[in-house]
Amino acid sequence: MTEFFQSLGMTYEWAWGLATLAGILLIALPLMLAVAMIIYADRKIWAAIALRKGPNVVGPFGLLQSFADGLKVFLQETIIPTAANKGIFLIAPIITFTVALMAWAVIPFGPVAVLSDINIGLLYILAISSLGVYGVVMSGWASNSKYPFFSAMRAAAQMISYEVSIGFILVCVILWAGTTNMNAIILAQKGHIFGLINGFVFNPLLFPLWVMFLISALAETARAPFDLTEAESELVAGYQTEYSSMSFALFWLGEYANVLLMCALNAILFWGGWLPPLDIPILYTFLFGPGLTAFFWLVMKILFFFFIFSWVKATVPRYRYDQLMRLGWKVFLPLSLFFVVLISGYLMATGHFA
Amino acid sequence: MIQTLAFYLFAALVIASAVMVIMARNPVHSVLWLILAFFNAAGLMVLTGAEFIAALLVIVYVGAVAVLFLFVVMMLDIDFAELRAGFVKNFPLGILIALVLAAELIFGIGAYQAGRLDLGVASGAAAPILDASNTASLGAVLYRDYLFLFEAAGVILLVAMVGAIVLTHRQRPDGARGQQNISKQVRRKPDEATVMKQPGVGEGVEL
Numbered sequence: 001m002t003e004f005f006q007s008l009g010m011t012y013e014w015a016w017g018l019a020t021l022a023g024i025l026l027i028a029l030p031l032m033l034a035v036a037m038i039i040y041a042d043r044k045i046w047a048a049i050a051l052r053k054g055p056n057v058v059g060p061f062g063l064l065q066s067f068a069d070g071l072k073v074f075l076q077e078t079i080i081p082t083a084a085n086k087g088i089f090l091i092a093p094i095i096t097f098t099v100a101l102m103a104w105a106v107i108p109f110g111p112v113a114v115l116s117d118i119n120i121g122l123l124y125i126l127a128i129s130s131l132g133v134y135g136v137v138m139s140g141w142a143s144n145s146k147y148p149f150f151s152a153m154r155a156a157a158q159m160i161s162y163e164v165s166i167g168f169i170l171v172c173v174i175l176w177a178g179t180t181n182m183n184a185i186i187l188a189q190k191g192h193i194f195g196l197i198n199g200f201v202f203n204p205l206l207f208p209l210w211v212m213f214l215i216s217a218l219a220e221t222a223r224a225p226f227d228l229t230e231a232e233s234e235l236v237a238g239y240q241t242e243y244s245s246m247s248f249a250l251f252w253l254g255e256y257a258n259v260l261l262m263c264a265l266n267a268i269l270f271w272g273g274w275l276p277p278l279d280i281p282i283l284y285t286f287l288f289g290p291g292l293t294a295f296f297w298l299v300m301k302i303l304f305f306f307f308i309f310s311w312v313k314a315t316v317p318r319y320r321y322d323q324l325m326r327l328g329w330k331v332f333l334p335l336s337l338f339f340v341v342l343i344s345g346y347l348m349a350t351g352h353f354a
Numbered sequence: 355m356i357q358t359l360a361f362y363l364f365a366a367l368v369i370a371s372a373v374m375v376i377m378a379r380n381p382v383h384s385v386l387w388l389i390l391a392f393f394n395a396a397g398l399m400v401l402t403g404a405e406f407i408a409a410l411l412v413i414v415y416v417g418a419v420a421v422l423f424l425f426v427v428m429m430l431d432i433d434f435a436e437l438r439a440g441f442v443k444n445f446p447l448g449i450l451i452a453l454v455l456a457a458e459l460i461f462g463i464g465a466y467q468a469g470r471l472d473l474g475v476a477s478g479a480a481a482p483i484l485d486a487s488n489t490a491s492l493g494a495v496l497y498r499d500y501l502f503l504f505e506a507a508g509v510i511l512l513v514a515m516v517g518a519i520v521l522t523h524r525q526r527p528d529g530a531r532g533q534q535n536i537s538k539q540v541r542r543k544p545d546e547a548t549v550m551k552q553p554g555v556g557e558g559v560e561l
Binding site for chain 2: 013085088118119120123124126127130131133134137138141149152153156157159160163180323326
């Protein structure tokens, strides 16, 4: 995009700055719209599984429900508890929201459609997703109330625990792809099985890692069945208890942006990202050229994983906290560590690194 | 131009937040300022082209170490009056440490100006690999040239971890409260857990 702005007669610096700004807006604004629609989709799926109708009043089929909710929270009063630590109380939702958007900078939407194509893309994602916990911890502490505080404690322990196993799973993917650049990881999956099927997930050595990654992603985003940070039967609403209006909505938006990010990561790391499922030339270009087709495949995969996330939320009961910790430390950590050894050994034995 | 601006921005923020770490009244605020300092230090490293180190700094220090700091500090029961009472008591010690640090700084600058220390000639083992990325050259140095030292460091950390676990681990008797054997719970069959009784009218049930 920089070249386009340069062709309008700008210097490189200005063109780069404007191109980056345009790129950020091009990602963030549709993402916000996608979050609004995905909240609607989540509620509809959840309702269908519970044999209810779900939102069906505002707009056709209730499609505008999220916007009505957004307008409502926008017009509400922001209540700050008198005993709260005011500055941190207000910064916390902003951090959650910003961090949820930041990670999208390195997500490739197509062969060239990526805001910043950096070498350490996956490490950047890992770094940013580890920041997400601060929003929860700060809000829990700053609320100066018992339930949010418990929730903050739980969030801190839970995120650290699952970050470890996610790290090991990513190491396996990086070993196989030989790079941490997101686009290169996707291209490494091209024709991975028999030169025909795209995606690491069809590899018998990497399939168990994908299952672990999916479950860890649920835990990392504090989605059901691991939503112990906002377990309404124990902690009222967890860290969000004292929040109202826009500050509450920012948590809400950030949470769903994070869920979408984890769906996108599932798609990119294991299911071939913007590659079509099969390595057949027509599947790369059938929809108005390669760029749009790539975007189409990525969105389809993200929606598929979001459906799985909703499905799990609607059907699986909440974990107990000690069981959550047991799963993270006693099952996933040894298993993912074992797979790091196994996969690096396999790759060494077959001369992958030679 | 933009590099200079970014450098001064990051550097000023590092120093300002580091000052705030020791100036903040509330320990939780101190930890949060510390996190900001880490973050800006990572920004400085990106500016020097060491993006891998920057990412590691954020992942390890901001993502894990600082969360644990925050975890501990948040649970402290802080009495601010007591903190201020300690100020007078510890004042002489603080002054002493400040003097030592100032003396070291002056000596250091003096020694630096007197000329550099002769450490011999570098063997070239750690010379930067020109055509490789940051991550690849770091990996080459750590896992090829200094493999033994690196693994030894890893083993030392492992020993420290095992030691910490051994010190805090408490063997609980089997069947103690809170101790569960999940496979045993899953293996349980209905006829081991429930009894069917058909009491007649007016009769009680004996279990």
